[in-house]
Amino acid sequence: xxxxxxxxxxxxxxxxxxxxxxxxxxxxxxxxxxxxxxxxxxxxxxxxxxxxxxxxxxxxxxxxxxxxxxxxxxxxxxxxxxxxxxxxxxxxxxxxxxxxxxxxxxxxxxxxxxxxxxxxxxxxxxxxxxxxxxxxxxxxxxxxxxxxxxxxxxxxxxxxxxxxxxxxxxxxxxxxxxxxxxxxxxxxxxxxxxxxxxxxxxxxxxxxxxxxxxxxxxxxxxxxxxxxxxxxxxxxxxxxxxxxxxxxxxxxxxxxxxxxxxxxxxxxxxxxxxxxxxxxxxxxxxxxxxxxxxxxxxxxxxxxxxxxxxxxxxxxxxxxxxxxxxxxxxxxxxxxxxxxxxxxxxxxxxxxxxxxxxxxxxxxxxxxxxxxxxxxxxxxxxxxxxxxxxxxxxxxxxxxxxxxxxxxxxxxxxxxxxxxxxxxxxxxxxxxxxxxxxxxxxxx
Ligand code: FES
Ligand SMILES: [Fe+2]
Numbered sequence: 021x022x023x024x025x026x027x028x029x030x031x032x033x034x035x036x037x038x039x040x041x042x043x044x045x046x047x048x049x050x051x052x053x054x055x056x057x058x059x060x061x062x063x064x065x066x067x068x069x070x071x072x073x074x075x076x077x078x079x080x081x082x083x084x085x086x087x088x089x090x091x092x093x094x095x096x097x098x099x100x101x102x103x104x105x106x107x108x109x110x111x112x113x114x115x116x117x118x119x120x121x122x123x124x125x126x127x128x129x130x131x132x133x134x135x136x137x138x139x140x141x142x143x144x145x146x147x148x149x150x151x152x153x154x155x156x157x158x159x160x161x162x163x164x165x166x167x168x169x170x171x172x173x174x175x176x177x178x179x180x181x182x183x184x185x186x187x188x189x190x191x192x193x194x195x196x197x198x199x200x201x202x203x204x205x206x207x208x209x210x211x212x213x214x215x216x217x218x219x220x221x222x223x224x225x226x227x228x229x230x231x232x233x234x235x236x237x238x239x240x241x242x243x244x245x246x247x248x249x250x251x252x253x254x255x256x257x258x259x260x261x262x263x264x265x266x267x268x269x270x271x272x273x274x275x276x277x278x279x280x281x282x283x284x285x286x287x288x289x290x291x292x293x294x295x296x297x298x299x300x301x302x303x304x305x306x307x308x309x310x311x312x313x314x315x316x317x318x319x320x321x322x323x324x325x326x327x328x329x330x331x332x333x334x335x336x337x338x339x340x341x342x343x344x345x346x347x348x349x350x351x352x353x354x355x356x357x358x359x360x361x362x363x364x365x366x367x368x369x370x371x372x373x374x375x376x377x378x379x380x381x382x383x384x385x386x387x388x389x390x391x392x393x394x395x396x397x398x399x400x401x402x403x404x405x406x407x408x409x410x411x412x413x414x415x416x417x418x419x420x421x422x423x424x425x426x427x428x429x430x431x432x433x434x435x436x437x438x439x440x441x442x443x444x445x446x447x448x449x450x451x452x453x454x455x456x457x458x459x460x461x462x463x464x
Contacts (some may be wrong), residue, residue: 101127107174148193187412211307217333359383
């Protein structure tokens, strides 16, 4: 890429912490809330443990435990009798089986091995605990009433499922010491009201390092080159790579980078916010006027395996009937899938090169426009060395790969969904063509 394609870092501003409004449904989960930060307000708060999106409501199946790994730790998400979401460590305390293949019956989680049932009511008077109601036979009540599942605090906000991840699941939710309010990671607090937008969503699985995908999403240069042919925006393609003025603002809860056209009349091109530990917001234009916002949540599944929850929020095409008629969802999904396939080989090979020690200071030279990427890595490295989340449930070459084998459910790793989407698109187009022809034939 020649120098024309490289924007220079013109302004670097360091701002103060913004006040965050919140509009969040609190669950009845007890939690202690204390802000213990000692970091200055113009420094991004450190740490890789805390609130994460682990999935979305759309992906939960009725009466079926939803399984996921998080920093190598297997977890299960399900709805209890009170309709609250629960996130438990995927380990039955009877003989250590997984709940995968089990069921959720009347809000009770049932182990597939010997049928132990777990509930947050019944004999359990403390709703923040999940107790074994009975195991195989009610004669075991005495044993069962002392058995509790290990869990994490789990919240449901705006169809997202969040957990407060510490790496150490507890039997009693009220024992968690929540250091950061969940409000600090809410899109509502960052300049747009979710309720005013419609959205399309996909989940994407990559066999690569979690942190590497975040880097990709903070990088605007590659949009023009790698995705230039795919992104349906005539301002983004290889031929119009342009130079921007960049303003970076660091606050306690976010780093924001604003890219403005050099031609002042054209205003803002794009605005990217990184909200630690795993959320990115990308605004097309100023947040107050933005018609289109992308929210990306990054999930560290296991070593070399990551999931991204991608949502495109839009102010246009909110009518469901018109959206269906124009096959907007299928078309959007086709773009999502293509964009992520374009990144995939790059991310995997970068991961390898990093693991081999090839991506080191002396081997790579960052550009002015990579400033956001640089800030991110500085934050990531210090946060990683502080929390060491991958060391909490470290795997070795002897560890079996059962969870890794079953976790890659979404494209580009699993192309079934891409094919399904293309098939559905083809059928919809055919139906829309056939309908007027049939109508004409009937009239004639
Ligand atoms: S291992 Fe779960 S009931 Fe036996
Ligand atoms: Fe990309």
